[in-house]
Amino acid sequence: MKKLFSNVILTFLIIAQTFFIFIISNQYIYATTLEKKINDKKILLTNLNSKLTNNSSTKESLIKKLQSTENQKLKLSNENIKLKNKIFPHKSSTKFYIANMPSEKIAYLTFDDGPSKNTIKILNILSHYNVKATFFVTGSSSKSSIDIYKTIANKGHAIGNHTYTHDYSKIYKNVENFTKDFTKLQEHLKSSVGINPKIVRLPGGSNNTVSHKYGGNTVMNDITTYLIDNGYTYFDWNIDSTDASVKLQNKNKIVSSVLNNSKKKSAIIILMHDVSIKTTTVEALSEIIEGLLKQGFQFRVLSPNEYTTQFLRVK
Numbered sequence: 233m234k235k236l237f238s239n240v241i242l243t244f245l246i247i248a249q250t251f252f253i254f255i256i257s258n259q260y261i262y263a264t265t266l267e268k269k270i271n272d273k274k275i276l277l278t279n280l281n282s283k284l285t286n287n288s289s290t291k292e293s294l295i296k297k298l299q300s301t302e303n304q305k306l307k308l309s310n311e312n313i314k315l316k317n318k319i320f321p322h323k324s325s326t327k328f329y330i331a332n333m334p335s336e337k338i339a340y341l342t343f344d345d346g347p348s349k350n351t352i353k354i355l356n357i358l359s360h361y362n363v364k365a366t367f368f369v370t371g372s373s374s375k376s377s378i379d380i381y382k383t384i385a386n387k388g389h390a391i392g393n394h395t396y397t398h399d400y401s402k403i404y405k406n407v408e409n410f411t412k413d414f415t416k417l418q419e420h421l422k423s424s425v426g427i428n429p430k431i432v433r434l435p436g437g438s439n440n441t442v443s444h445k446y447g448g449n450t451v452m453n454d455i456t457t458y459l460i461d462n463g464y465t466y467f468d469w470n471i472d473s474t475d476a477s478v479k480l481q482n483k484n485k486i487v488s489s490v491l492n493n494s495k496k497k498s499a500i501i502i503l504m505h506d507v508s509i510k511t512t513t514v515e516a517l518s519e520i521i522e523g524l525l526k527q528g529f530q531f532r533v534l535s536p537n538e539y540t541t542q543f544l545r546v547k
């Protein structure tokens with residue numbers, strides 16, 4: 233009986249041991265498979281990582297190639313313009329180009345040359361009447377100017393490029409100089425305000441003759457062609473407030489220049505200046521807005537789709 237009992241115990245122990253060995257070996261097989269899987273994934277990740285590094289360096293070299301192609305394109309397009317102007321100096325020039333005539337009476341108030349000490353005063357008057365305007369700004373990297381650019385944009389007014397330096401002797405020497413100065417302001421506005429204006433006002437207007445002194449009588453043809461070819465719209469004006477005719481124009485003269493000349497027109501782009509010394513422009517603004525409202529005008533900001541008037545159009 234005792235022997236039988238010990239035999240049963242022994243058999244049970246052998247079975248238990250076999251079962252235990254089976255479980256251990258199963259776990260070992262599972263662990264080995266898992267380790268193999270982890271190793272495979274590691275190899276896959278290393279491969280992916282090296283592929284990604286390769287991709288980013290390919291992307292960088294592609295961007296560089298693209299930039300140099302863009303530069304070559306610009307150079308060739310400028311040479312092309314020069315050649316065309318030599319062969320047909322004035323043949324294709326058209327004066328007073330007009331586009332997008334609105335069906336309602338629309339007034340576009342435009343302020344050139346800012347930011348200045350007057351900008352905030354101008355903005356406050358515009359806010360009072362809930363009127364939006366267009367500011368053709370020049371370049372300034374001071375913190376106060378950058379704040380002004382931002383305020384103009386945040387209040388829903390339009391910002392246009394009026395060149396960085398506004399220096400006729402530099403920008404009108406040749407189209408390359410113009411492009412450099414113009415692009416400097418585009419990049420400044422992009423990095424400091426986050427905008428990329430598509431609207432332009434050329435200092436002195438597109439038909440100015442001061443440029444002839446620095447770049448000859450075809451430089452404006454080259455510049456306006458460059459702007460059109462690169463997707464920009466330049467705007468001249470059909471109402472001069474005369475605030476730049478003298479150093480400090482009489483306030484009443486500014487008001488009457490605008491309100492008398494607007495009577496027979498349905499779309500008006502009004503030239504005014506945002507320059508610290510020109511305080512009478514600020515003083516005239518309320519009367520101008522009220523007078524135009526009485527004449528039935530609505531106010532809008534300039535954009536490539538709005539009413540356009542250009543004194544010189546080659547293309």
Ligand SMILES: [Zn+2]
Nearest residue numbers: 344345435436
């Ligand atoms: Zn100007």
